[in-house]
Amino acid sequence: MTRTLALAQDAEADALLDRDPLALLIGMLLDQQVPMEHAFWAPSELARRLGRDHLDAREIAGYDTDALITIFATPRALHRYPKSMAGRVQTLCAAIVEQYDGDVTTIWRDVVEGRELYARLVALPGYGPQKAQIFTALLGKQRGVTPTGWREAAGGYGVDGVYKSVADVVDPESLGKVRAFKQAAKAAAKEAAAGKG
Incomplete structure (x- = not known):
């Protein structure tokens, strides 16, 4: 089942x-150290600043790096760290061009095993284990990409009825629940660290 995104x-x-799908993959890459909504807003603003109605991995991969940084840094900046994130987006797009001939959907289109999907995602530049699990869950829960074992590959993010990540955000209410979960997890981690000191 594919649902209309509200990220x-x-x-x-x-x-x-x-x-x-490239905009979605880039939004997930940018989803760190900024509010989730800002990270997933940025791809559409990037497309607008490039004068496009969609994003193209080849164009971004071959774009002048300094010019791309300027696009990221122009107010309203696309990220809190425009220089490093422009570089990460460009590196991600270059990998998609090199490994998937510029077609991001090839990453998941023919995958039959959840662990293979996870392995492909975690191999992408800028995608660590947690980000790869969350994106696996997002594809399964909201994009209809459900290879065998995808929930297991997504770890705790693949569980139904939880509000742990962007994979569970479908409206303002669920966004609030995910935000509350993250704040509670952060507080618990802080408390645990203080206990060790």
Whole structure:
């Protein structure tokens, strides 16, 4: 089952995520040290600044690096760390061009095993184990990409009825629940660290 995405909580930005898998992959890459909605809004603003209605891995991979940094840094900046994130997005796009001929859907289109999907995602530049698990869960829960064992490959993020990550955000209410979960986890980690000191 594919559901209409509501990750940016912005109609135009979410519409791009819905129709452009590269935008979704880039949004997930950017989802660190900024609010989730900002990370998933950024791909649509990147497309607008490039004068496009979608994102193209070849174009971004071959783009002048300094010019791309400027695009990221122009207010409203696409990320809190525009220089490093422009570089990460460019590196990700270069890998997609090199390994998947520029077609991001090839990463998951013919995958039959969840662990293979996870392995492909975790091998992407900028995607660590947690990000790869969350994106596996997002594909399964909201994009209809459900190879055998995808929930197991996604770890705790693949469980139904939890509000742990972007994979569980479908509206403002679920976003609030995910945010509350993350804050509680952060507080618990802080408390545990203080206990060790």
